[in-house]
Amino acid sequence: MKNKKFIHCFSVILRAATLFSKFALVIMLAKLIPGGDVGLYGLLSAAIGYAIFIVGFEFYTYSTREMIAYPREQWGWMLKNQIVLTISVYIMFLPLLYFLYYLGILPVGTEFWFIALLIVEYVSQEINRVLITGRNYLLASIILFLRQGIWCWVVVAIMLMMPSLRNVYTVLIVWLVASGAACIIGGIYIFQFTHKYKGQGINWQWIKKGLKLSLPMLMAALAIR
Structure with missing residues (x-):
């Protein structure tokens, strides 16, 4: 207790x-x-x-409910299906990324940082959700602090000690390393209890069912933001 x-x-x-x-x-x-660097960090x-x-x-919102219904040792096949869906969406997302830069919404030269940070932020966020679903709240909080908290102080310390590194790229590098x-850390922990159970292969019906239930949630979330 x-x-x-x-x-x-x-x-x-x-x-x-x-x-x-x-x-x-x-x-x-x-x-x-400089103010321009602060603005670029905020924009990204x-x-x-x-x-x-x-x-x-x-x-x-769908996969979490499904995981709750199974022992965590059997979560591997669901995570595998979610990875397939995510990769598919990333491929479809690439043309939209081009338009973001073509229209000048994001400045040219930040493509690598945007894509790399998007990948590690998304993956670490999903890992956090899996840990919470598995009731490992302490590790979930540590992962959250690592990807969104402690690196902020590392950035400040670096800039205070080395004035030559006072630019937005110092922020982006430390952010990328911390989220990575x-x-x-989270991936290794999850792999330890999921890799032994092979389960079923790619289940497109399961993915389709999840999309039908999660798309309305996506629309609502975007509307709120």
Whole structure:
């Protein structure tokens, strides 16, 4: 009982620290780097946030309910199907990405950062959701703090100690490394309890059913944002 209370309290503290870290980063960036770089960071963050909704299709609203109905050792085949769907959506998303740059919505030269950060942010977010579904709240909070919290302070420390690195690319590099590390740590944990169960192959009927249920959720989420 005490362990549960400790885990709950520690998780809440980590989540609060994550929110504070993001806020503190924006304040410090405004003081440390040019206004144009702050604007570029904000633009990329917002664009990635919206893109995650589109490539994710809010499919987790369906897959999470399905996972709850099975032992976590059998989640592998569902995750495999979700990966296939995500890759398919990414391929369809590429032409839209071209128009974002062609229309000048995103500045030319940021293509690598946008795509790379979109991938690691989406994957780490889905890993976080799987951990929460599996009731591993502590690891989920640690992963969240790693991908959205602690790296903010690393960026600030680097810029304070090395003024020559006070630019948006320092922010993007550290952000990418932190989210990538979150993907690796969470991915290894999930792989440990899912790789033994082969289950069924790609089930397009399962994917279609999930899309029918998740698309209305996607529309609602985009409307709210």
